[in-house]
Amino acid sequence: MKTVKEGEVRKKEILVAARKLFIKKGYDQTSVNDILKIVDIAKGTFYYYFASKEEVLKAIILDIVEEGIRKAEKIVKDQTISVLNRIILSIKAQSPEFEAEELKEELHRVENAKLEQLYLKTMLKRMTPVLNELVLEGIEQGIFHTEYPRECTECLLLLGHMMFDCNVFQWKTEDFPHKIQAFLNNVERILGTKQGVSKYFSRSMSTT
Amino acid sequence: MKTVKEGEVRKKEILVAARKLFIKKGYDQTSVNDILKIVDIAKGTFYYYFASKEEVLKAIILDIVEEGIRKAEKIVKDQTISVLNRIILSIKAQSPEFEAEELKEELHRVENAKLEQLYLKTMLKRMTPVLNELVLEGIEQGIFHTEYPRECTECLLLLGHMMFDCNVFQWKTEDFPHKIQAFLNNVERILGTKQGVSKYFSRSMSTT
Numbered sequence: 426m427k428t429v430k431e432g433e434v435r436k437k438e439i440l441v442a443a444r445k446l447f448i449k450k451g452y453d454q455t456s457v458n459d460i461l462k463i464v465d466i467a468k469g470t471f472y473y474y475f476a477s478k479e480e481v482l483k484a485i486i487l488d489i490v491e492e493g494i495r496k497a498e499k500i501v502k503d504q505t506i507s508v509l510n511r512i513i514l515s516i517k518a519q520s521p522e523f524e525a526e527e528l529k530e531e532l533h534r535v536e537n538a539k540l541e542q543l544y545l546k547t548m549l550k551r552m553t554p555v556l557n558e559l560v561l562e563g564i565e566q567g568i569f570h571t572e573y574p575r576e577c578t579e580c581l582l583l584l585g586h587m588m589f590d591c592n593v594f595q596w597k598t599e600d601f602p603h604k605i606q607a608f609l610n611n612v613e614r615i616l617g618t619k620q621g622v623s624k625y626f627s628r629s630m631s632t633t
Numbered sequence: 634m635k636t637v638k639e640g641e642v643r644k645k646e647i648l649v650a651a652r653k654l655f656i657k658k659g660y661d662q663t664s665v666n667d668i669l670k671i672v673d674i675a676k677g678t679f680y681y682y683f684a685s686k687e688e689v690l691k692a693i694i695l696d697i698v699e700e701g702i703r704k705a706e707k708i709v710k711d712q713t714i715s716v717l718n719r720i721i722l723s724i725k726a727q728s729p730e731f732e733a734e735e736l737k738e739e740l741h742r743v744e745n746a747k748l749e750q751l752y753l754k755t756m757l758k759r760m761t762p763v764l765n766e767l768v769l770e771g772i773e774q775g776i777f778h779t780e781y782p783r784e785c786t787e788c789l790l791l792l793g794h795m796m797f798d799c800n801v802f803q804w805k806t807e808d809f810p811h812k813i814q815a816f817l818n819n820v821e822r823i824l825g826t827k828q829g830v831s832k833y834f835s836r837s838m839s840t841t
Contacts, residue, residue: 550802614822
């Protein structure tokens with residue numbers, strides 16, 4: 426009889442194998458059979474844990490988002506950092522950076538637009554309440570001024586992700602320092618806070 | 634012997650048929666053979682005009698973007714409208730509205746994330762210089778204040794599209810008036826212009 430722990434281990438094995446395959450072959454090009462071969466399980470065992478390949482994808486994306494959330498939650502609580510800088514660091518933290526950028530690149534390949542869309546919606550849903558705490562903290566402190574705290578949060582998360590993780594504008598590498606500076610300027614404007622405070626951040630953001 | 638005009642007509646026929654099929658069946662589910670059957674042409678004729686199904690898709694998306702551009706260019710030139718309102722109307726104009734919303738809905742179905750990504754990148758590339766003219770006009774008039782005109786333009790186009798055309802936040806219908814008001818507020822902040830001027834716009838935007 427399988428214990429709960431064994432079940433969790435098996436599920437994790439499937440997720441790890443599928444993630445590697447999605448990166449290597451692309452999501453559309455990976456079949457459930459490809460996953461079965463690597464984990465060495467029967468089809469029935471796979472379908473005991475996941476209803477479909479898409480369910481595996483959703484679980485992987487949720488894992489990636491949760492990883493970002495954990496990083497952001499640590500930053501949110503760090504009272505040694507100013508509230509504005511915690512916001513900027515939290516936006517950076519939700520960027521999926523692990524696995525040597527490979528999964529991130531995979532997310533942005535045209536063939537995997539579906540993965541990217543799913544990631545974006547999941548990330549926005551989970552990150553909005555986390556970042557919103559900081560916006561409210563800044564308003565409480567009298568540093569930020571806006572009638573639309575939640576919408577500011579949504580706006581900043583969306584811009585940070587689309588501009589710097591997806592690079593929808595296809596900016597050249599040499600344009601990034603200026604683009605980051607402009608972004609930080611807009612972050613300050615949207616939050617209704619003093620201009621120029623986040624300036625020193627642009628160098629550190631463009632070199633990481 | 635085919636004339637240039639005949640060639641253009643044939644090309645147009647392929648595009649019209651493909652667009653209908655992409656809407657009805659989805660892009661991935663439509664084959665080149667499906668298109669051939671409707672236009673009633675041989676495979677060779679199809680490949681004379683387009684290298685692949687993806688080339689047809691790109692041509693269709695380019696057509697949609699150009700339609701938005703033409704609408705926006707008319708607005709940009711209309712000196713009877715204030716520069717801020719021309720910016721807001723231009724952002725609205727790039728939203729693909731024709732064909733009874735069907736193609737727009739199709740663009741946003743998960744299965745067609747590829748179409749949406751292609752549309753977004755093409756639209757941003759073509760619309761940025763058009764909208765940027767207005768931002769520069771506003772700066773010239775002393776109404777807008779920003780050191781980053783091009784980045785403001787990019788930011789506004791991206792926000793408008795992602796928030797209201799893609800609805801990445803999955804807002805409910807009843808939330809839209811407030812979301813639009815918040816967006817207009819942020820547009821004013823990003824452009825560094827007087828607050829509250831675009832307020833009367835929110836009602837008209839939410840009812841169209």
